[in-house]
Structures are given as C-alpha cells and as structure tokens.
Amino acid sequence: MLFLVGLGLGDAKDITVKGLEIVKKAKTVYLEAYTSILTVGKDALEEYYGREVILADREMVEQHSDDMLKEAKSEDIVFLVVGDPFGGRHIYEPPRYMTVSQAASQLLEIIEKKRSEGQENLSLIEDTMCVGVARVGADDQNIMAGTLKQMVNTDLGAPLHSLVIAGHMHPLEIDMLRLFAVDKNNFDELVKKHHVL
Incomplete structure (x- = not known):
C-alpha cells in the first residue's frame, strides 16, 4: 500500500x-x-x-x-x-521560492508599474501593513511586522517564508504585531496613519 x-x-x-x-x-x-x-x-x-x-x-x-x-x-x-500532502502545489507547476524581502520587492515593482501606467492600486501600496513569517513552528521561527516598503529590507533568515498583507485588524492583533515590529518606535504611528484599525 x-x-x-x-x-x-x-x-x-x-x-x-x-x-x-x-x-x-x-x-x-x-x-x-x-x-x-x-x-x-x-x-x-x-x-x-x-x-x-x-x-x-x-x-x-x-x-x-x-x-x-x-x-x-x-x-x-x-x-x-513537507506540510500537508493534499494541500501542495499542482504537480506540473514548477516550484518558486523567494524570501519575504524578494516577495515584498516584487510587489513594490508591480505597484510602481501600475502607477506609471496611471492605474491606482488601493489594496497594495508601499505603506501597507504586512507580516513576514519564516520557519513557523521551528525553534528558530521568525516573525516581523512592518510596511511593505520595510519588508523589502527585512531578512527573516532561511526558508520557508510567507508574507501576509494585513487588512482590518483587531486591537489584540495589533498588540501582538507590536511585539514583532520592524520599527518598534514608529509602529503605532504607522497603524494610525494607514487606517489599519
């Protein structure tokens, strides 16, 4: 069997x-x-x-x-x-791995291209709040929260990586992400400025 x-x-x-x-x-x-x-x-x-x-x-x-x-x-x-055997990629789709900073950089390139073409992109802007996670569940897991622009320069270490684009967040979620902020001194200002609450 x-x-x-x-x-x-x-x-x-x-x-x-x-x-x-x-x-x-x-x-x-x-x-x-x-x-x-x-x-x-x-x-x-x-x-x-x-x-x-x-x-x-x-x-x-x-x-x-x-x-x-x-x-x-x-x-x-x-x-x-690795992971869930029934939740993996389609067998013919070639794997593509990138770091959180590479993913953030790629998203910024798409946004800039859309802007140069005169298109507005309301859901993905440079100052959108994001969470980068790496090796979740491992002893050396890493979590960082910041803007998409900040995530471009954030090194989370070895794979596996995920980038989460935050939407409307509960105050408890904001309190938790504050612990993992890329820039702890300006985190609250970013949250207010970008209407995450």
Missing part, C-alpha cells in the same frame, strides 16, 4: 505518531524533494526515524512514479511530503 505522510513544516518531530509508525514499518520511504523545503535535512529525518529515506526529485516523481506504485501493490511504501 502507498501511504502519503505529511511532515509538517518544522523539524523531524512534526510527523504524526501514526505517520511515524508507518514510516518505521514500511519497506521503502521516499521524501518528495522538489515542491517544498524542509527546515532540516534528510540526515535528520533518517536519524529520527532510524531508517533510510530516499530523495524523490522531480524526475523520479514525474517519470518513475509507476515503479513506486508497482512496489506499493505488494509492499508498504511511504511518500513523505
């Missing part, structure tokens, strides 16, 4: 108890290794699971998956996926 097992986004210990039991008993364990990035390497998984993990790159998944399925007809085979 073929088992799809999600690994979460943190480290080797994010796997579920049932998932770990399946991994330990399976004949072969593959790690999907082209649509996402795990915060720990294959070695850390092998050490924690106590067994070999085979990297399944794009070619293996797209060109040789029939071999894995044939093997799964008579043996238990595990296909490990």
